[in-house]
Amino acid sequence: METLKSWYGIAVTYVNSSRKNQILFGVVILPATLLILTRALLRSRAPAYNKLRGGLHEEITLPRKLKSMDIELYHNCISTCSVKVRLCLAEKRIPYVSNHIHLIETGWYESCSPEFSLINPGKVVPVLVFKGHPVYESDDIIEFIETKLDSYAQKKIALLSPGDKDKEARAVEIMNRWLQQGSTKHEEHRPTPAEEIAVLSVPIFTAMMQYIPLRHVFYGFIYHFEMKRPFYFMMMKLLGTRFFTNPGFLKKFYHARERMSLALKELNDNLKETGGDYICGKSFTLADVTWMPLLWRLEETGQEKLYQQYEYVDKYWKACKQRDSFDVAITQVNQSFPIVAQASALLKQWRAQYPHIDDMLNP
Ligand SMILES: N[C@@H](CCC(=O)N[C@@H](CS)C(=O)NCC(=O)O)C(=O)O
Secondary structure: OHHHHHHHHHHHHHHHHOHHHHHHHHHHHHHHHHHHHHHHHHHOOOOOOOOOOOEEOOOOOOOOOOOOOOEEEEEOOOOHHHHHHHHHHHHOOOOOEEEEOOOHHHOOOHHHOHHHHHHOOOOOOOEEEEOOEEEEOHHHHHHHHHHHOHHHOOOOOOOOOOOOHHHHHHHHHHHHHHHHHOOOOOHHHOOOHHHHHHHHOHHHHHHHHOOOOHHHHHHHHHHOOOOHHHHHHHHHHHHHHHHHHOHHHHHHHHHHHHHHHHHHHHHHHHHHHHOOOEOOEOOOOHHHHHHHHHHHHHHHOOOOHHHHOOHHHHHHHHHHHOOHHHHHHHHHHHHOOHHHHHHHHHHHHHHHHOHHHHHHHOO
């Protein structure tokens, strides 16, 4: 009680000391304190954040949506990690129950809801559930699909066998290298191009946020595992195109662009060396499954010049888009969520209207 009284005394003295302090107190300090207290109160009842190791967890058994189906996928339409898994399932034509989970940019923080926290206490998508047991981490999920789910595949395609027997060792080395570049899992090799894509996605996320009510972001302030993320999304929502004039953001964006360009140059050299349609040569492998979502995101956000400057990458991406899996796992899924097309159209409109945005995306 004594402590509360002395805090109250300090606050009153501070507010009474000047008009500027009154404004600062009313606009920043008081709302921020209330928010932190509300978050602390509600979070004490929310499921804890707990990142579990990648791979199959036989010790966890989850309720199944459809008892007759062994494979379920919790995923999001635009999440690049989810796209990776959907592509893999589509390549092998494995039937599964689809559970779409919203992220803030597609609707709301469903990924942080108590219901989804039971499926993944780490509060991220994708999660594959096999006979009721979850498999976490997209890299581990695609490997699990490839090595354990072949009996469910309606199309037999070996995505971990990158080529002719005499060149196998070199091809495996190439595949692993590009798998790692498309990964967000390994702490020691950060940031990978797959992580840079998060920064390069900000323009489309900002456009998407224009269709999301602000109150949905507040849910994230309470339940998200990292407060800074809902904060960024709130700023994208509030600032709109002005977000792209922030020097801090621009520095990060150009840095990510530069690093992505270097990775694409290396990919170009690799494709030239292997001489086939795909990363490891003639065979389509998990390395391609991992890279397709990244190239798709660059195209979707109007940053196609980034890869078009590299002849072999451009040709490679065209070949990837010819595959049925592209249509099934990317085009068709995204057609069910109108916000994706609306945001792409809005981003195009912004580019036409504001030369600095066009310059930023395609200098
Ligand atoms: N390393 C994880 C990353 C999973 C991840 O970060 N997923 C993103 C979507 S691509 C997510 O669910 N983010 C939720 C959020 O940040 O609120 C994997 O590869 O599965």
